[in-house]
Amino acid sequence: MLRSTVLRLAIGYAVLFVASALVLAGYIYWTTDRYLVRQTDKTIVAGADALLERFRNDGVAGLVRAIESRLAEEADEEEIIALVDPARRLLAGNLETAPPENASAWFDLELVRESRSSTARVLRITLSNAHQLFVGRDVQVRLEVRKVVADTLVWSIGVTAGIAILVGLLARSLLARRLARISTVADRVVLGDLSTRVPLTGSGDEFDRLSSDINVMLDRLGELMDGVRQVSNAIAHDLRTPLTRLRSRLETALKAADSPARFRATAESALQELDQVVRIFDALLRIAEIETGHQRAAFAPVDLAVIATDVAEFYQPLAEQRGLALEVEASPAACVGDRMLIAQALANLVDNAIKYSPSGGHIRVSTRRQDHDVVLVVADTGPGIPIAERDKVTQRFYRLEESRGSPGSGLGLSLVVSVAKLHGGRLELDDAQPGLMARLILPASAGA
């Protein structure tokens, strides 16, 4: 029970609430009481002053008369007066016995009046002729009020605490019900069902927002899982195909064992097939390596223009051999990155352009700085990529129907995308009218 956060919170708040109520009530009680005491004292002192005045003018006899007339005329039930001579005899007043003679100036006097016990606050004054005058007021009513107020405070605090705990329990069960929905979904996800989602109440409160965040997370997880599934299917397909060819070639080689020349030829082609498998495998590992992001160690200031010039020069003879014009237009484009990876990405783009452009075509490699980015463009005059396919071609192993026949692993553009992502950039594919325009956009180095 105490492991419930809500309940603990409710109890905490109840304690805090009760404590502050206690302090406030205590303060009110204390100031009120003090005010009442001061008022009582003032009345007593005023009464005493009047009587002393009479004593100074008319002596003991005058004082006795004044006391008697005052008690007679005023119907103030609460006033208490007593005049005691040095022999402790009551000369006047409404007390039945003389108050103690050695009391302090102000004191509380327990007395019985009209057969009920009560308390009075009394001022003792010693007159010049050694008589003692006691003036006071019955404060029993005030004390009773004080007790009622104190009792009320205690009760109300108790009730407050009770309500707080009740509300806490209620809130707990309410929250528990809302949380149960989320934890049910979590349980089902743990069991492998990624399609389940947390139902929303539509209120837009914190729980709805949390639930919707969780749903977004589950969507993303689902996408990733689909991606992984798709990739492993693709791996299975794209590795199985060359492995099957490899296997059949080796079998053929076994059958051709009696003819050394044929055996040799078959074994050589099997080796080539194997090299292709290794190549796909390496490309996959390379992408995985880049995507885990541990490659940033090799980051240094680089100029895309230099890389573009180098790579273009590297591919120039191949382009010429295929009857293609490869042009470079490199203006400075400084950024921070991994020279080798950017070169490899560009090599993949240029290699694609050469592979898919028909003889007589043009390939343009250009670099430039554009606002806060540096852009590397490879445009060709090949068949381009249909709009509907542009997102898919960057997926691992995805190949256009038309290019299935040509050599390639279907990983080239995936690698370009992962290099772009590693650098905080992106790859855009566009129509070069005609042909494909691939733009590798990376953040420019600051201050360049």
Added chain:
Amino acid sequence: MRFLIVEDDPEVARFVVKGLTEAGHMVEHAPDGREGLYRATGESFDALVVDRMLPGGIDGLTLIETLRRAGNVTPVLILSALGQVDERVRGLKAGGDDYLTKPFAFSELQARLEAILRRGSTKAVETVLRVADLELDLLSREVKRAGKKLDLLPRELRLLEYLMRHTGQVVTRTMLLEAVWDYHFDPQTNVIDVHVSRLRQKIDKGFARALIQTIRGAGYSLRLEP
């Protein structure tokens, strides 16, 4: 030549030993790091082929580091199943002279082994490289064949220089890609072949005997046609 191969996989070891023996070398085999280190320090070899991951507490990198600390400068070719760029860098930093990723073709291993053997001996400062009637002046960057001046592009010059520095040896396409272009990735298409055939056009065309030979299944070699 006498080589030591430190490799725990018996199949790979047998493959390398057989290949090198057939090429006329003497080859010793150590199946783990401890024995490898023991023999490498106790005996004299022309080069070592060391697998990166070895059983027995001493792995390939530790073996090489220990040898280098002891002042042993025998050339070392590292074999490894780890192909990442930074793994390669670690291997070379540990004191390896070259790094070959598994799986590999025997021709690649042989070519790289020959290259690291040569590395130690051609430290002398040469200003003119000569192979038969081909001449490359490293200072003026001039190329002549049979006294006739040839026009080469800067990159073709570097390609030729590398081939001439490895005269008589087989150099693979990957070696050329790494040494001449400093690219450590697979360019997919056989771009290197196109570059070599262009160079061949300039060097060999019009001369009776070709200098650039294609070695089937391996790469190229610069030497006078027999």
